[in-house]
Amino acid sequence: MSKALDGVRILDFTHVQSGPTCTQLLAWFGADVIKVERAGAGDITREQLRDIPDVDSLYFTMLNHNKRSVTIDTKNPEGKQVLEALIQKCDVLVENFAPGALDRMGFTWERIQELNPRMIVASVKGFGPGPYEDCKVYENVAQCAGGAASTTGFDDGPPVVSGAQIGDSGTGLHLALGIVTALYQRTHTGRGQRVLAAMQDGVLNLCRVKLRDQQRLDRTGVMKEYPQYPNGTFDEAVPRAGNASGGGQPGWILKCKGWETDPNAYIYFITQAPVWAKICNVIGKEEWATDPDYATAPARLPRLKEIFAEIERWTMTKTKFEAMQILNKYDIPCGPILSMKEIAAEPSLRKTGTIVEVDHPTRGKYLTVGNPIKLSDSPTEVKRSPLLGEHTDEVMAELGYSPEQISALRTAGAI
Numbered sequence: 001m002s003k004a005l006d007g008v009r010i011l012d013f014t015h016v017q018s019g020p021t022c023t024q025l026l027a028w029f030g031a032d033v034i035k036v037e038r039a040g041a042g043d044i045t046r047e048q049l050r051d052i053p054d055v056d057s058l059y060f061t062m063l064n065h066n067k068r069s070v071t072i073d074t075k076n077p078e079g080k081q082v083l084e085a086l087i088q089k090c091d092v093l094v095e096n097f098a099p100g101a102l103d104r105m106g107f108t109w110e111r112i113q114e115l116n117p118r119m120i121v122a123s124v125k126g127f128g129p130g131p132y133e134d135c136k137v138y139e140n141v142a143q144c145a146g147g148a149a150s151t152t153g154f155d156d157g158p159p160v161v162s163g164a165q166i167g168d169s170g171t172g173l174h175l176a177l178g179i180v181t182a183l184y185q186r187t188h189t190g191r192g193q194r195v196l197a198a199m200q201d202g203v204l205n206l207c208r209v210k211l212r213d214q215q216r217l218d219r220t221g222v223m224k225e226y227p228q229y230p231n232g233t234f235d236e237a238v239p240r241a242g243n244a245s246g247g248g249q250p251g252w253i254l255k256c257k258g259w260e261t262d263p264n265a266y267i268y269f270i271t272q273a274p275v276w277a278k279i280c281n282v283i284g285k286e287e288w289a290t291d292p293d294y295a296t297a298p299a300r301l302p303r304l305k306e307i308f309a310e311i312e313r314w315t316m317t318k319t320k321f322e323a324m325q326i327l328n329k330y331d332i333p334c335g336p337i338l339s340m341k342e343i344a345a346e347p348s349l350r351k352t353g354t355i356v357e358v359d360h361p362t363r364g365k366y367l368t369v370g371n372p373i374k375l376s377d378s379p380t381e382v383k384r385s386p387l388l389g390e391h392t393d394e395v396m397a398e399l400g401y402s403p404e405q406i407s408a409l410r411t412a413g414a415i
């Protein structure tokens with residue numbers, strides 16, 4: 001069966017997490033992703049957080065499926081020539097080096113354009129143009145600079161970063177969208193272009209609702225769905241909202257049966273206005289459905305703490321799965337707090353290919369997150385990550401190098 005990005009060739013100059021998540025998605029959609037790594041060392045994550053000695057780490061294997069690996073020393077003059085041949089043959093170059101590294105290698109935008117005017121050059125950087133454009137950036141720096149950390153956590157505690165890698169994987173997603181959009185535009189302009197996804201911008205895009213709230217706060221000085229209302233105080237900036245949900249559907253995380261010993265025996269409970277009467281029935285507070293202090297959403301806002309405490313008295317009598325089953329019968333939105341252990345064992349996620357077991361020649365079997373985006377006409381097959389330089393000879397032959405030339409380049413340390 002054909003794939004959406006069949007025929008698209010990607011020169012993958014990415015490392016660590018942000019760039020590799022982008023090129024992995026493109027590979028899952030069918031692009032031929034050729035990962036260029038430093039000879040002898042490779043992507044630094046191959047050896048980071050290793051759980052088995054001398055074997056590519058899960059960090060690396062889980063971010064580099066369906067790619068081919070070639071090792072080229074791009075600072076060696078002959079290595080540079082090989083890279084030029086690759087640039088001429090590929091549609092997209094994706095990189096997430098520190099600012100200026102590609103230029104220092106001699107591959108400026110102008111030089112790449114000379115070699116291949118159809119080339120799309122896509123970059124992840126920590127910051128866009130401005131005071132921090134030259135800074136190196138990792139995940140949590142982006143979460144802090146993009147507004148996520150200042151708005152995450154509890155009011156009486158410090159800023160908190162999220163376990164969701166919104167700075168790295170989030171920016172990789174943004175970049176992938178930029179690349180496919182540029183590929184589409186190229187179908188009618190014939191030209192390549194530069195695509196930039198800055199991690200600060202990507203995080204801020206995901207924190208859009210908090211910039212909305214900043215402006216509401218500036219205007220009114222209060223936000224009634226925040227836990228600071230009605231008893232706390234609001235400062236000048238959007239505060240941390242604990243587990244409150246945004247919008248007009250107040251929610252909170254509540255204890256379930258077993259919470260004393262199980263750190264994940266909790267449920268997220270949303271007091272959605274249209275099902276308020278059903279919530280009252282389920283928790284045994286029928287009178288709240290008609291009591292003017294509780295019957296309407298605005299009347300409930302100053303009483304949310306008391307309301308959630310009452311609902312929690314009910315959720316504590318059920319396991320999170322029992323509560324989920326009962327509440328869903330009445331269309332009451334809620335969600336169990338699932339541990340990674342529970343998610344890894346969840347049969348429905350295995351069935352859809354969102355969790356996949358992969359076999360690897362040196363590591364053996366491991367679990368990974370498959371393609372979260374499902375296309376009906378372009379199914380994803382998750383294939384193991386490449387060993388370092390596994391495809392150097394194969395790719396060199398495709399570029400027209402003879403076995404003798406390949407051997408000479410290897411002796412020269414170029415590949």
Ligand code: COA
Pocket residue numbers: 015016017018019036037038039072073074075096097098099100101102104105124125126135136137138139168
């Ligand atoms: N052959 C020879 N040299 C190579 C090479 C190859 N195949 N591949 C990379 N290099 C060189 C680069 O040219 C660079 O050399 P230079 O500093 O002399 O110009 C050097 O390796 C290091 O690259 P750099 O990107 O600076 O790596 P780093 O480990 O010092 O920094 C980051 C890592 C992630 C902080 C940095 O790359 C960065 O800020 N990237 C952009 C933001 C980003 O993606 N962050 C998220 C990471 S998950």
